[in-house]
Amino acid sequence: MATVNENYLRLQAGYLFPEIGKRKRAFQQAHPDARLISMGIGDVTQPLAPAVIAAMHKAVDEMGVKETFHGYDDGGVGYTFLREAISKNDFKARGVDIDVGEIFVSDGAKSDTANIQELFGLDNIIAVADPVYPVYVDTNVMAGRTGPAARQGTYQKIVYMPATADNGFVPEPPAGKVDLIYLCFPNNPTGAVATKEQLKKWVEYAGENKAIILFDAAYEAYISDGKIPHSIYEIEGAKDVAIEFRSFSKTAGFTGVRCAFAVVPKRLRANTKDGKAVELNPLWSRRLCTKFNGVSYITQVAAAATYSAEGKKQVRGTIELYMNNAKIIRQSLTKLGYKVYGGVNAPYIWLKTPEGAGSWEFFDLLLSKANVVTTPGVGFGPAGEGYVRLTAFGDPANVTEALARIKTI
Amino acid sequence: MATVNENYLRLQAGYLFPEIGKRKRAFQQAHPDARLISMGIGDVTQPLAPAVIAAMHKAVDEMGVKETFHGYDDGGVGYTFLREAISKNDFKARGVDIDVGEIFVSDGAKSDTANIQELFGLDNIIAVADPVYPVYVDTNVMAGRTGPAARQGTYQKIVYMPATADNGFVPEPPAGKVDLIYLCFPNNPTGAVATKEQLKKWVEYAGENKAIILFDAAYEAYISDGKIPHSIYEIEGAKDVAIEFRSFSKTAGFTGVRCAFAVVPKRLRANTKDGKAVELNPLWSRRLCTKFNGVSYITQVAAAATYSAEGKKQVRGTIELYMNNAKIIRQSLTKLGYKVYGGVNAPYIWLKTPEGAGSWEFFDLLLSKANVVTTPGVGFGPAGEGYVRLTAFGDPANVTEALARIKTI
Numbered sequence: 001m002a003t004v005n006e007n008y009l010r011l012q013a014g015y016l017f018p019e020i021g022k023r024k025r026a027f028q029q030a031h032p033d034a035r036l037i038s039m040g041i042g043d044v045t046q047p048l049a050p051a052v053i054a055a056m057h058k059a060v061d062e063m064g065v066k067e068t069f070h071g072y073d074d075g076g077v078g079y080t081f082l083r084e085a086i087s088k089n090d091f092k093a094r095g096v097d098i099d100v101g102e103i104f105v106s107d108g109a110k111s112d113t114a115n116i117q118e119l120f121g122l123d124n125i126i127a128v129a130d131p132v133y134p135v136y137v138d139t140n141v142m143a144g145r146t147g148p149a150a151r152q153g154t155y156q157k158i159v160y161m162p163a164t165a166d167n168g169f170v171p172e173p174p175a176g177k178v179d180l181i182y183l184c185f186p187n188n189p190t191g192a193v194a195t196k197e198q199l200k201k202w203v204e205y206a207g208e209n210k211a212i213i214l215f216d217a218a219y220e221a222y223i224s225d226g227k228i229p230h231s232i233y234e235i236e237g238a239k240d241v242a243i244e245f246r247s248f249s250k251t252a253g254f255t256g257v258r259c260a261f262a263v264v265p266k267r268l269r270a271n272t273k274d275g276k277a278v279e280l281n282p283l284w285s286r287r288l289c290t291k292f293n294g295v296s297y298i299t300q301v302a303a304a305a306t307y308s309a310e311g312k313k314q315v316r317g318t319i320e321l322y323m324n325n326a327k328i329i330r331q332s333l334t335k336l337g338y339k340v341y342g343g344v345n346a347p348y349i350w351l352k353t354p355e356g357a358g359s360w361e362f363f364d365l366l367l368s369k370a371n372v373v374t375t376p377g378v379g380f381g382p383a384g385e386g387y388v389r390l391t392a393f394g395d396p397a398n399v400t401e402a403l404a405r406i407k408t409i
Numbered sequence: 410m411a412t413v414n415e416n417y418l419r420l421q422a423g424y425l426f427p428e429i430g431k432r433k434r435a436f437q438q439a440h441p442d443a444r445l446i447s448m449g450i451g452d453v454t455q456p457l458a459p460a461v462i463a464a465m466h467k468a469v470d471e472m473g474v475k476e477t478f479h480g481y482d483d484g485g486v487g488y489t490f491l492r493e494a495i496s497k498n499d500f501k502a503r504g505v506d507i508d509v510g511e512i513f514v515s516d517g518a519k520s521d522t523a524n525i526q527e528l529f530g531l532d533n534i535i536a537v538a539d540p541v542y543p544v545y546v547d548t549n550v551m552a553g554r555t556g557p558a559a560r561q562g563t564y565q566k567i568v569y570m571p572a573t574a575d576n577g578f579v580p581e582p583p584a585g586k587v588d589l590i591y592l593c594f595p596n597n598p599t600g601a602v603a604t605k606e607q608l609k610k611w612v613e614y615a616g617e618n619k620a621i622i623l624f625d626a627a628y629e630a631y632i633s634d635g636k637i638p639h640s641i642y643e644i645e646g647a648k649d650v651a652i653e654f655r656s657f658s659k660t661a662g663f664t665g666v667r668c669a670f671a672v673v674p675k676r677l678r679a680n681t682k683d684g685k686a687v688e689l690n691p692l693w694s695r696r697l698c699t700k701f702n703g704v705s706y707i708t709q710v711a712a713a714a715t716y717s718a719e720g721k722k723q724v725r726g727t728i729e730l731y732m733n734n735a736k737i738i739r740q741s742l743t744k745l746g747y748k749v750y751g752g753v754n755a756p757y758i759w760l761k762t763p764e765g766a767g768s769w770e771f772f773d774l775l776l777s778k779a780n781v782v783t784t785p786g787v788g789f790g791p792a793g794e795g796y797v798r799l800t801a802f803g804d805p806a807n808v809t810e811a812l813a814r815i816k817t818i
Contacts, residue, residue, distance in 0.1 A: 001619040002588045003530040004679040004687045008695065018484075018698075043480035053473040056707070057466060063665065064462035066804070070665040071452035075427070107516055107667075107702070114700035118551070121412035138699045142527070179411040210410040256472065256479040256706040258516075270413040278413045286417065289427065290547045291523035293516070296708055297665040298465070395475070 007144040012153065016134055016379035017041055020363075027367050037402040039329075039390040040373040042188065042348070044253045046321060046395075048302070049314035052252065055305035059298040073294030077285060078105025078261065082300045085307040086261060090246065096233045102265050102281060104288060105295050105303075109218045109247035109260040114139040115291075116214055116243060116262070117180070119283050120270065124179035129171055130160040131189055131380030131387075133216070136182040153381050162383040163190055169341065169350070170194050173205035181206065183232075184216040186223060189380045189389040190350040191342015193228045199235045206241035212270060212280075213242040218260075221251040221319055223345045239265035243280070250347065250393075252306045252315045259295055259303040322347050325399045326392035332403040349390040350377070362388055370405035416553040421562065425543055425788035426450055429772075436776055446811040448738075448799045449782040451597065451757070453662045455730060455804070457711070458723035461661065464714035468707040482703030486694060487514025487670065491709045494716040495670060499655065505642045511674050511690060513697060514704050514712075518627045518656035518669040523548040524700075525623055525652060525671070526589070528692050529679060533588035538580055539569040540598055540789030540796075542625070545591040562790050571792045572599055578750065578759070579603050582614035590615065592641075593625040595632060598789045598798040599759040600751015602637045608644045615650035621679060621689075622651040627669075630660040630728055632754045648674040652689070659756065659802075661715045661724045668704055668712040731756050734808045735801035741812040758799040759786070771797055779814035 020040055028036060048056075062068035073079060083100040091098035106112050114135050126140050137158060140146055147156025154160060159178050161171035169192035170185075183202060185194040194202075206213050213232065220230040232238045244263040248254035264284045269277040305311045326343035333340045339352040351374075353362035359376035366372045366388070377387030394402070429449055437445060457465075471477035482488060492509040500507035515521050523544050535549050546567060549555055556565025563569060568587050570580035578601035579594075592611060594603040603611075615622050622641065629639040641647045653672040657663035673693045678686040714720045735752035742749045748761040760783075762771040768785035775781045775797070786796030803811070 002533055002621040002679040003682055004689075004692070005528055005530055006681055008528070008692055009681070009687070011695065021483075041481070045475070045478070045480070047475050047478045048472045050473065053469055056469045056472075060462055060465045060469060063457045063465075064459065066454070066456050069454070069456045069662075071454070071662075072450070072664045074430070110702045111700060119414055119417070121414055124411055135699060142696070142699070177410075212411040253478075253480075255481045255702075258702065258705050270411040272415055272418070273412055278418070280413075283413070283417055286420065287551070290544060290551070291520060293519045293664075293667065296667050296705060298707065299705055 005142070007142050010141050010146070010148055010155070011138060012149050016375070019379070020373065020375060023364070023367065024373055034371045036371050036373055037394065037398045038373045039394055039402060040375045042250070042391045042393060043255050044250065044393045046253055046318045048253050048257070049306065049311055049318065051308055051311035051314055052302045052305045056298055056302045059301035063298065070297035073297065073300070075285075076288050076292050076294035078103065078295065079297070079300050082304045085304050089307045091231065091233065094230060094234060096231055098233060098263055099266070102263050103261055104264065104284060105259065105261045105300060106288075106292070107258040107260065107295055108249065109216065109245045110135055112245050112260060112262045113182075113214065113216055115287065117143055117145065118287060119280055120180060121273070125157065125159060125177070127159040127161060127174060127178035127181045129163045129182070129184070129187070130154070130382060131163065131377060131384030132182065133184060133188050134380065151382055153378070160381065163187070163192065164383055165341070168192060170198050173201055177209050179211050180214060181211055182214045182216065186219040186346035187342070187348070188219065189348055189375065189377065189384065191344070191346035191348040193223060193225070193345040195227070196229050196235065199229060199232060203232070203235045203238050203241055207237055210271065211241070212268070213238075215242050215244045217244055218247040219250055219346050220246065222323065222347050224323065225345055228345055233263070239267050241268070243268065248303050248306060251319070252303070253318060254303070257299055257302060259299050321396065322392045325394060325396060328399060329390055329392060329403065333406070336407060343392060347392040349392065351388050351390055353386050353388060356386070359385055359388055365409065366406065369409040370402065372402045372405060414551070416551050419550050419555070419557055419564070420547060421558050425784070428788070429782065429784060432773070432776065433782055443780045445780050445782055446803065446807045447782045448803055448811060449784045451659070451800045451802060452664050453659065453802045455662055455727045457662050457666070458715065458720055458727065460717055460720035460723055461711045461714045465707055465711045468710035472707065479706035482706065482709070484694075485697050485701050485703035487512065487704065488706070488709050491713045494713050498716045500640065500642065503639060503643060505640055507642060507672055508675070511672050513671045513673065513693060514709060515669050515671060515697075515701070516667040516704055517658065518625065518654045519544055521654050521669060521671045522623065522625055524696065526552055526554065527696060528689055529589060530682070534566065534568060534586070536568040536570060536583060536587035536590045538572045538591070538593070538596070539563070539791060540572065540786060540793030541591065542593060542597050543789065560791050562787065569790065572596070572601065573792055574750070577601060579607050582610055586618050588620050589623060590620055591623045591625065595628040595755035596751070596757070597628065598757055598784065598786065598793065600753070600755035600757040602632060602634070602754040604636070605638050605644065608638060608641060612641070612644045612647050612650055616646055619680065620650070621677070622647075624651050624653045626653055627656040628659055628755050629655065631732065631756050633732065634754055637754055642672070648676050650677070652677065657712050657715060660728070661712070662727060663712070666708055666711060668708050730805065731801045734803060734805060737808060738799055738801060738812065742815070745816060752801060756801040758801065760797050760799055762795050762797060765795070768794055768797055774818065775815065778818040779811065781811045781814060
């Protein structure tokens with residue numbers, strides 16, 4: 001008799017975004033004339049950069065000719081031309097020495113942050129911020145690394161680290177021991193960033209406790225403050241304790257194209273139960289070559305084009321457009337008397353709901369009165385209660401209209 | 410202390426294809442003037458169909474314009490336009506009623522056949538053919554569903570079903586009970602196909618034992634015999650016991666583009682340990698929406714183009730080119746006195762090594778004397794010893810030359 005993975009059955013009903021979709025559709029059906037504006041799901045709205053489009057056309061043409069056709073990406077870890085561009089532009093340009101052999105190209109940071117837990121034993125204690133991107137938690141539930149559901153959105157055996165206005169949404173390392181630590185800076189959903197000093201404490205904690213940091217830097221392109229690190233490897237010693245995740249989704253509008261990469265330093269090791277050190281770089285490579293077959297050649301050419309002089313300029317232009325949205329959202333909401341966080345080094349604005357309204361309550365208010373869709377903060381964890389997340393990825397005209405509508409409620 | 414997933418350490422050294430790559434590179438370095446011809450790794454050589462190229466150019470242009478830009482593929486299970494084309498052309502056209510909601514688009518049959526085991530408990534007993542596509546076994550090792558390595562390429566707790574010349578490379582259902590059965594027809598590596606009667610026995614076995622069949626039909630487009638089923642769902646009752654995997658890789662040359670799909674029937678259930686039936690369709694959907702973010706819009710448009718009248722004709726033309734290669738390989742080798750199997754309803758030829766030579770021995774001989782790269786049969790399991798696999802995916806000129814060289818050894 002085939003038995004089911006019962007860990008899946010521990011997942012709490014309704015992944016956040018389907019629930020938002022349901023409420024959105026119900027409202028739209030009841031009010032067919034309302035024009036909803038989405039500031040909820042973190043999807044981009046601006047087209048791909050012209051340099052990327054041109055590169056993709058060229059790659060498509062290559063695939064139509066026998067002599068330039070590309071089949072399997074040998075090994076499934078990414079073409080050298082892309083990994084070299086990443087190494088040079090994302091790391092060496094910032095004084096960080098990350099080698100091509102430490103870079104693994106994939107179809108998304110969601111896939112990578114979801115799959116990375118497979119390299120570790122089921123006995124590891126996981127620490128996550130609260131609120132948190134749900135994928136980190138859910139994938140550990142599915143693997144059986146947690147107990148049953150505790151409070152809404154939380155599970156037994158996971159260590160939740162509240163990220164609140166009091167700590168500037170950057171939790172300190174815990175007093176006790178944990179083994180795997182998910183950190184996301186610039187943060188989804190709060191828009192907070194961590195300073196060098198704050199990250200240094202985490203790297204030290206990991207070193208002392210032989211813990212590993214899983215560092216999600218998918219939003220690093222949105223950092224405007226020159227003192228904020230873009231990579232955890234800007235912290236000394238991080239190559240001994242951290243894996244980093246990057247994505248072209250939010251950097252270059254690749255949500256519908258699918259390209260990302262993970263950095264697994266060659267020095268990074270975890271232990272067997274009897275204390276033997278095991279290198280994680282070949283383990284991740286083995287996972288990819290067994291369970292994955294690489295990213296489309298066309299997509300990898302497109303990603304590489306974001307590093308050309310033209311591509312960089314165009315990609316930067318779109319990021320500035322989104323960050324101008326963020327600025328307008330912050331300023332307008334502040335003027336209306338709302339308390340807002342984030343939106344300076346991140347494309348997310350974390351809005352405190354007024355007068356103690358609950359997240360879903362305020363979500364429903366914004367939906368029904370302003371026809372604006374947001375993301376309820378509590379959907380990211382209990383400490384997100386009393387907040388909603390707004391994204392800056394909208395079209396500027398829609399952002400302006402959304403704020404004009406919010407003004408009237 | 411972060412601990413490693415020790416199941417990974419049970420994997421036997423060297424995934425097959427990297428090992429082949431290593432020997433190939435070593436030979437090439439020692440003989441820089443030798444022009445190697447690959448008949449080893451199952452990668453295609455012919456360019457994408459013109460209809461696919463045209464569709465991709467159009468999709469790339471859409472991504473460059475705000476009004477037609479596509480971000481996330483909502484839910485990550487595939488666009489309806491592609492799933493409808495699949496339902497109609499791959500199933501309804503063969504009298505099989507598979508609904509759009511039962512089709513899940515992915516980036517490859519390797520990913521799907523690797524990931525599907527996650528839906529099942531660790532206590533399930535796995536059955537595979539021997540020889541077998543290594544991914545089925547390795548992913549179960551990594552999950553901890555096996556014991557340690559036994560003989561080369563095998564693991565304790567897995568039930569291996571020898572596929573030999575004696576049973577026409579189609580094993581019978583086992584006498585004892587197993588829970589998850591991987592079947593691959595047309596078969597990689599032997600090129601064997603299963604008749605309706607043979608598949609019927611498997612469906613009956615699964616029904617009687619509440620087992621689930623994981624049916625890899627990635628090569629169905631190569632079936633030339635009108636009586637051989639293309640889908641397991643052509644067998645009555647299969648929707649209650651089977652998941653099917655399909656791919657555009659070998660059908661339409663998408664090895665470097667990445668698109669495939671899995672079919673998880675709504676009627677299909679597995680049980681909790683205490684006997685409660687759980688539907689697998691929503692579980693697979695939950696996996697995808699948590700760990701995956703869909704396939705590139707451009708790639709899905711490309712896949713849909715293979716179902717246009719033009720696309721179908723062009724794709725068929727390439728398959729016929731490969732199958733003509735297969736015919737030439739079969740005929741030439743037979744004429745040279747070799748014993749060969751497969752290559753009639755599959756792009757693989759399973760060649761018995763002469764005079765009791767071992768697989769790797771004959772691999773090395775073909776590499777050094779004919780400069781032809783093959784795949785050692787033993788790499789697919791102990792029952793593959795004494796065979797090498799040849800693929801028909803080469804360019805016709807290379808195939809002809811390879812055979813001329815083999816003639817001289």
